[in-house]
Amino acid sequence: MATKLRARTHRRISPTSESRLVQWILIGIAFVFMAIILLMPLYAVFHEALAKGLNTFFAALVEKDAQAAIRLTLLVAAIAVPLNVVFGLAASWAIAKFEFKGKAFLITLIDLPFSVSPVISGLVYVLLFGAGSFLGPFLKSYGIEVLFALPGIVLATIFVTFPFVARELIPLMQDQGTGDEEAALSLGANGWQTFWRVTLPNIKWGLLYGVLLCNARAMGEFGAVAVVSGKIRGQTTTMPLQVEMLYNEYNATAAFALASLLALLALVTLVLKSALEWRYGDEIAASGK
Amino acid sequence: MEVRVANVRKEFDRFPALHDVSLDIRSGELIALLGPSGSGKTTLLRLIAGLEMPTAGKIFFGDTDASEKTVQERNIGFVFQHYALFRHMTILENVSFGLKVRPRSSRPPAGEIRRRAMELLDLVQLSGLEKRYPNQLSGGQRQRVALARALAIEPAVLLLDEPFGALDAQVRRELRKWLREIHDRTGHTTVFVTHDQEEALELSDRLCVMSQGKIEQVGTPDTVYDHPSSPFVFGFIGESSELPVTVENNELWIGGRAIGVPAGDTPTGQSRLFFRPHDVDLVEGDAALAGVVTTSRRVGGTRRVELEIGGDGHRVEIDLPFDHPAGEKSRIAFRPRRWTLFPA
Amino acid sequence: MSAAVSPAPRKGLSFRQPSVIPGFGLTLGFTISYFSLIILIPLIALAIRSAGLGPEGFWKAATDARVLGALRVSFVTALIAAGINVVFGTLIAWVLVRYRFPGRRIFDAIIDLPFALPTAVAGIALTAIYAPSGAIGAIFAPIGWRIAYTPVGIVIAMIFIGLPFVVRTIQPILEEVSNEVEEASATLGASRFQTITKVILPSLTPAILTGFALAFARGVGEYGSIIFIAGNIPFVSEIAPLLIYIRLQEFNYVGASVIATVMLLISFAMLFAINLIQAWSRRRYGYGH
Numbered sequence: 001m002a003t004k005l006r007a008r009t010h011r012r013i014s015p016t017s018e019s020r021l022v023q024w025i026l027i028g029i030a031f032v033f034m035a036i037i038l039l040m041p042l043y044a045v046f047h048e049a050l051a052k053g054l055n056t057f058f059a060a061l062v063e064k065d066a067q068a069a070i071r072l073t074l075l076v077a078a079i080a081v082p083l084n085v086v087f088g089l090a091a092s093w094a095i096a097k098f099e100f101k102g103k104a105f106l107i108t109l110i111d112l113p114f115s116v117s118p119v120i121s122g123l124v125y126v127l128l129f130g131a132g133s134f135l136g137p138f139l140k141s142y143g144i145e146v147l148f149a150l151p152g153i154v155l156a157t158i159f160v161t162f163p164f165v166a167r168e169l170i171p172l173m174q175d176q177g178t179g180d181e182e183a184a185l186s187l188g189a190n191g192w193q194t195f196w197r198v199t200l201p202n203i204k205w206g207l208l209y210g211v212l213l214c215n216a217r218a219m220g221e222f223g224a225v226a227v228v229s230g231k232i233r234g235q236t237t238t239m240p241l242q243v244e245m246l247y248n249e250y251n252a253t254a255a256f257a258l259a260s261l262l263a264l265l266a267l268v269t270l271v272l273k274s275a276l277e278w279r280y281g282d283e284i285a286a287s288g289k
Numbered sequence: 290m291e292v293r294v295a296n297v298r299k300e301f302d303r304f305p306a307l308h309d310v311s312l313d314i315r316s317g318e319l320i321a322l323l324g325p326s327g328s329g330k331t332t333l334l335r336l337i338a339g340l341e342m343p344t345a346g347k348i349f350f351g352d353t354d355a356s357e358k359t360v361q362e363r364n365i366g367f368v369f370q371h372y373a374l375f376r377h378m379t380i381l382e383n384v385s386f387g388l389k390v391r392p393r394s395s396r397p398p399a400g401e402i403r404r405r406a407m408e409l410l411d412l413v414q415l416s417g418l419e420k421r422y423p424n425q426l427s428g429g430q431r432q433r434v435a436l437a438r439a440l441a442i443e444p445a446v447l448l449l450d451e452p453f454g455a456l457d458a459q460v461r462r463e464l465r466k467w468l469r470e471i472h473d474r475t476g477h478t479t480v481f482v483t484h485d486q487e488e489a490l491e492l493s494d495r496l497c498v499m500s501q502g503k504i505e506q507v508g509t510p511d512t513v514y515d516h517p518s519s520p521f522v523f524g525f526i527g528e529s530s531e532l533p534v535t536v537e538n539n540e541l542w543i544g545g546r547a548i549g550v551p552a553g554d555t556p557t558g559q560s561r562l563f564f565r566p567h568d569v570d571l572v573e574g575d576a577a578l579a580g581v582v583t584t585s586r587r588v589g590g591t592r593r594v595e596l597e598i599g600g601d602g603h604r605v606e607i608d609l610p611f612d613h614p615a616g617e618k619s620r621i622a623f624r625p626r627r628w629t630l631f632p633a
Numbered sequence: 634m635s636a637a638v639s640p641a642p643r644k645g646l647s648f649r650q651p652s653v654i655p656g657f658g659l660t661l662g663f664t665i666s667y668f669s670l671i672i673l674i675p676l677i678a679l680a681i682r683s684a685g686l687g688p689e690g691f692w693k694a695a696t697d698a699r700v701l702g703a704l705r706v707s708f709v710t711a712l713i714a715a716g717i718n719v720v721f722g723t724l725i726a727w728v729l730v731r732y733r734f735p736g737r738r739i740f741d742a743i744i745d746l747p748f749a750l751p752t753a754v755a756g757i758a759l760t761a762i763y764a765p766s767g768a769i770g771a772i773f774a775p776i777g778w779r780i781a782y783t784p785v786g787i788v789i790a791m792i793f794i795g796l797p798f799v800v801r802t803i804q805p806i807l808e809e810v811s812n813e814v815e816e817a818s819a820t821l822g823a824s825r826f827q828t829i830t831k832v833i834l835p836s837l838t839p840a841i842l843t844g845f846a847l848a849f850a851r852g853v854g855e856y857g858s859i860i861f862i863a864g865n866i867p868f869v870s871e872i873a874p875l876l877i878y879i880r881l882q883e884f885n886y887v888g889a890s891v892i893a894t895v896m897l898l899i900s901f902a903m904l905f906a907i908n909l910i911q912a913w914s915r916r917r918y919g920y921g922h
Binding site: 338339340359360361364365366367369371373374375376377378386387390391422423424435438439441442 | 811814816821823824827835836838916917
């Protein structure tokens with residue numbers, strides 16, 4: 001009887017997999033870890049935001065400073081993201097379509113901001129434009145405020161979101177090679193026509209993917225912006241900064257209400273990102289991200 | 290070790306890959322499983338290995354029923370098409386892996402493992418490369434490492450799945466000869482899968498031709514080539530030409546004309562004539578196959594000519610000396626030297 | 634455009650291979666200028682500000698007790714968090730790549746949540762959960778274990794933000810491990826456990842090391858998700874990025890620069906190590922082909 005049972009199990013298990021029981025145990029452990037580490041915080045945001053009812057929730061969102069923070073966040077993203085898109089397109093064109101010395105090094109440099117702490121990303125602009133610097137007082141004499149104003153926030157945001165579009169497009173365009181462009185040029189198209197009609201359609205989903213990630217980070221950036229913003233209520237506080245201020249003032253419900261908007265943005269980003277991966281997986285480079 | 294496959298059936302998600310296959314593999318022989326892709330040859334090999342389990346039927350190693358044993362317990366050596374070497378291990382570590390993973394009770398001492406691995410590397414002519422990583426070897430060298438690794442566990446049966454499939458033609462021919470030599474020296478019962486008929490004909494003691502999940506014919510290369518048992522085997526092994534014929538008065542007829550080929554004991558009625566393009570005699574006179582040349586091209590030392598026979602547009606190919614003046618539209622009469630008739 | 638149309642090789646650009654595709658000068662020029670303005674010049678400003686102290690002054694500032702304490706807290710907690718992430722991240726990657734179960738794709742998509750969720754939002758959400766009154770904090774509070782406002786809280790926040798780095802680094806490599814290698818191991822008599830520990834995991838080692846380094850680097854630099862949960866007690870739960878922020882608030886720009894420089898040097902060393910690991914594994918094992 002025992003040998004018969006043993007033989008049965010042998011029949012079912014493929015030599016390159018585990019028994020269903022082991023599989024479910026591992027899936028269970030993975031799921032529990034993921035749920036505690038990732039799902040619970042997400043749930044907590046919405047739970048806390050709605051803890052005192054919908055009225056309090058909406059009141060917190062229409063409040064004057066909250067509105068100003070939302071507007072500022074959208075404005076910063078609307079400046080920083082397109083700039084990084086232009087950079088991403090230029091960098092990936094230069095790197096993917098040409099062979100030149102120092103290319104690998106340039107690719108490494110583009111990833112550099114990922115290994116810089118956000119606080120340092122903000123700090124460098126404080127050093128560049130703050131008191132005791134050369135540039136700060138010079139610009140100030142022309143009435144241009146960089147620190148504790150919009151330009152500083154935008155600069156810090158560009159710094160931290162710098163690699164997103166480029167690192168998405170570079171492997172994708174390298175994969176696609178130069179055949180399409182050479183074909184278009186041989187058919188008489190000029191450089192711009194080739195870019196708009198051949199290259200861009202080839203990379204549009206990858207570009208959208210990069211923009212999505214870039215935008216999520218731009219709207220959510222905290223550390224770098226905290227350093228350069230000065231946190232002037234209603235003027236230089238972005239949504240994440242407003243969340244912090246409300247939280248530190250023990251106004252947790254309002255903080256979580258505003259945070260829930262950002263969490264919603266994260267969810268939308270994830271959904272769109274996954275949809276892009278599932279539908280256009282081949283047209284988005286395998287960048288390991 | 291002889292291997293007996295008894296009435297094995299294998300289904301993948303209800304899709305039958307093998308129907309009721311039986312095959313006796315003799316101890317010490319080198320047998321080829323030959324067939325087009327999808328014929329079930331790899332599935333049969335994997336069933337013998339224990340990498341797949343049969344839906345029905347049994348597999349015996351000698352007198353023991355191996356169907357109840359896992360792949361680990363079967364003690365087989367398996368060589369994969371894409372080598373499947375462990376990339377993070379040196380060549381020596383790859384070859385000794387099978388001995389090192391044995392339970393302590395049956396594991397040879399470390400020095401002995403090393404000695405055996407080096408011996409095998411010597412056998413496959415890779416001495417001196419034991420410290421390299423697979424990535425640093427050529428395809429042919431990798432496949433030899435894979436073979437040494439499989440031989441290290443002193444397998445009861447050696448199984449090779451398209452072992453030369455990923456190599457280029459030159460290396461392929463070399464390794465083919467070399468595998469034969471190794472087999473003659475070590476005497477392992479060896480089963481190898483291939484879709485290359487030339488490889489199978491040259492290398493094997495016997496071949497097993499498969500098609501659509503069934504065994505079509507098992508026999509020595511000469512038997513299978515000279516006496517194919519089915520139209521499929523005739524067409525798959527070597528070049529072939531086919532014509533529909535009528536049998537009457539113990540003779541073959543095409544389009545109302547006798548072609549001078551006796552029908553033997555084939556019953557009267559419709560039939561299919563098969564012959565090899567190179568196995569024909571050009572004849573002058575009446576009783577022959579006659580056709581009009583549609584294309585004629587030189588292939589190395591011969592001239593391959595396509596003829597249209599009769600008014601129904603049937604075409605056959607025959608080989609002529611390369612300097613034969615056959616041009617398009619010219620008329621050629623021939624008779625097959627050897628042929629086979631299959632029922633229509 | 635005229636230069637682009639003429640295929641004649643230009644001598645001045647001999648460092649690149651000739652190509653018929655136009656726009657090399659424009660795109661590479663823009664890429665390098667933009668990179669210099671946004672990333673390079675600000676980082677140089679930081680280096681100059683630190684260098685202004687001279688080697689002795691720099692050493693004194695860098696080895697200040699509170700600075701060393703903050704660096705120790707950051708690095709120790711990041712090491713622990715990266716270690717935990719390697720274990721569970723490998724498990725999650727394994728489950729996601731190898732097993733089929735309902736909800737797998739959603740599970741897979743959620744792994745990227747920390748990339749998308751703003752750090753400040755994660756910070757207040759984690760604090761809400763792990764505070765003594767929170768869902769998990771309340772479980773441990775009666776037995777006297779505090780998670781929030783202690784270094785344990787820092788580790789939790791670092792696990793949150795580091796997890797996707799580990800999973801997303803291992804996943805593609807695990808997908809690449811061919812089924813045949815596992816079958817080969819089985820035919821040679823290795824048990825499933827031996828196949829996993831001796832064949833699969835060692836071939837993942839470069840990816841696991843890279844994932845560890847990425848998660849560690851991210852943890853060390855992280856600010857937003859940590860400051861809410863950390864408690865921020867000097868020498869105990871004050872992280873280095875926070876100390877930079879504090880120094881800035883005190884207008885001690887030099888002090889901030891010194892800490893930032895030390896952190897950057899270590900980050901770049903990590904980045905260098907990651908590149909070495911990858912180059913080494915490519916050379917030896919031929920991954921990435």
